[in-house]
Amino acid sequence: MRYRKGAPLTNDTPFSRLIWDILIALIALVGWPISRAFYRIKIGRGCDATSSAGMDEGSPSRLNTPNATRTSPIASVPPKLPSPAILVSNHCMPLDPLFHGLAIFPRRTFFTLLEETCEAPVLGSFVRLLGGIPLPRNRARLNDIEQAVAHALSTRGLIHFYPEGECFLGNQNIYPFKGGAFYFAIKFGAPVVPLVTVLKKRAGHSTFRGQKSSRIQVTVHVLNPIQPPACGATAHETLARAIRFSNQVQDLMQAEIERCGGDKSLYRGPMPRIKGVND
Numbered sequence: 298m299r300y301r302k303g304a305p306l307t308n309d310t311p312f313s314r315l316i317w318d319i320l321i322a323l324i325a326l327v328g329w330p331i332s333r334a335f336y337r338i339k340i341g342r343g344c345d346a347t348s349s350a351g352m353d354e355g356s357p358s359r360l361n362t363p364n365a366t367r368t369s370p371i372a373s374v375p376p377k378l379p380s381p382a383i384l385v386s387n388h389c390m391p392l393d394p395l396f397h398g399l400a401i402f403p404r405r406t407f408f409t410l411l412e413e414t415c416e417a418p419v420l421g422s423f424v425r426l427l428g429g430i431p432l433p434r435n436r437a438r439l440n441d442i443e444q445a446v447a448h449a450l451s452t453r454g455l456i457h458f459y460p461e462g463e464c465f466l467g468n469q470n471i472y473p474f475k476g477g478a479f480y481f482a483i484k485f486g487a488p489v490v491p492l493v494t495v496l497k498k499r500a501g502h503s504t505f506r507g508q509k510s511s512r513i514q515v516t517v518h519v520l521n522p523i524q525p526p527a528c529g530a531t532a533h534e535t536l537a538r539a540i541r542f543s544n545q546v547q548d549l550m551q552a553e554i555e556r557c558g559g560d561k562s563l564y565r566g567p568m569p570r571i572k573g574v575n576d
Contacts, residue, residue, distance in 0.1 A: 299422045300415035300431055306438075306445040307407075308425050309452065316426050317405065324427075325402050328395050336392075336515040337499065340400045378404055378490060379522050380454030383482045386492040387550060388459040389468045390515065391568065397457065397492050400517040406455035407445075428453070446481045456481075460543060467513070467563035469496055469554050474547045479525065480539035488522035489546060493553045497560050513563060518553055 300308075332338040378384075384406060386397050394408065407428040415421040415431035430445050449456035460474035482489050499512045525542055529535040 299418065300412075300425055302412070302416070302433070302435075306430050306433075306441055307448050309448065313426060317428060320427060321398070321402070321405055324395070325399060328399055332392070332396060332399060332515070336396075336513060338396060338399070339514075339516045341516055341518045378455065379488055381450035381485065381487045382455055382490050382522060383450075383478055383487050384455060384457040384490050384492055385460050385474075385478050385546065385550075386457065387468070387471045387494055387554075388461050388464045389466065389494055389496060390513075391464060391466075393459070393464065393494060396494065396515055396517050400492055400519055401455070404455060405453055406457045407449035407453055408457035409459075430456070442477075443481070443484070447485065450485055450487055460547070464568035466565040466568050467496060469559035469561045469563065471547055471551050471554070474543040476536065476539040476543050479543040479546065480536060482525040483528055483535055483539055483542065486525070488524050489542075490522050491520040491546060491550050491553075493518040493520060493550045495554055495557045495559045496563050497558065498563070516557070518557065520549070520553065523549075 329338075378401060384397070384401070386393060390396065398406075405428060407430055409430050409432050410424060412431040412433050415425060415429055428449075430442075430449065432442060446456055458478035460476075460478050461472045462475055465472060479489065481487070495516045495518060497514045497516075499514050523546060526538050529538050
């Protein structure tokens with residue numbers, strides 16, 4: 298079960314899918330009360346970001362509407378996600394994978410992560426059981442990554458990326474996106490669904506000494522699917538379109554943070570590297 302360099306990127310058998318479903322159900326059962334207790338998590342529907350012809354013809358502000366976000370503390374109405382679709386999120390909390398998994402529950406998604414994490418002795422096996430797909434640094438395996446994405450979209454129908462490439466703790470100024478997720482969206486004609494994590498300080502919360510607490514409230518905003526532009530005439534042109542598409546989606550997600558008042562004073566820098574996990 299543990300991943301080793303050069304091994305297949307997906308681990309998807311009937312038995313592993315059964316274990317995956319059981320683990321996801323257990324994590325949701327335990328994750329909701331923990332997330333509510335420590336982060337007052339809410340799941341919200343963001344502004345209308347739907348575009349049937351991709352975003353090349355307009356700006357995020359044109360696609361947005363001033364409708365108020367609808368939030369639910371327990372996600373009683375799960376978001377209706379298309380299938381296939383590519384999920385993208387800003388990465389600002391170590392528990393983001395839990396929060397984003399809860400945001401789409403009961404749907405399951407494959408998700409990409411550092412190859413080093415999948416190589417870790419215990420953690421690597423666990424994340425692989427949950428649908429983790431390692432991203433090798435070896436450019437010779439780019440075709441393997443494309444095949445893994447195709448497999449994810451044709452089976453579970455969802456695959457998740459953190460386009461910033463790493464976790465920036467408490468960050469509400471989204472870092473530039475890498476183009477990979479958006480290239481695959483164009484390549485496979487799959488809509489992109491942004492999941493935007495908005496962070497705020499817990500208003501009115503005091504410690505037992507009467508001092509203000511620094512605890513954070515987390516709201517995950519599920520934006521509407523965005524159709525990618527068409528493939529270019531060449532691979533180079535398709536990549537250029539993917540980069541423009543990534544910039545536009547990033548701007549749209551940043552606009553959602555601004556609209557909802559994400560607290561930029563919470564930023565603490567990149568998540569420290571942990572030897573054998575994310576180094």
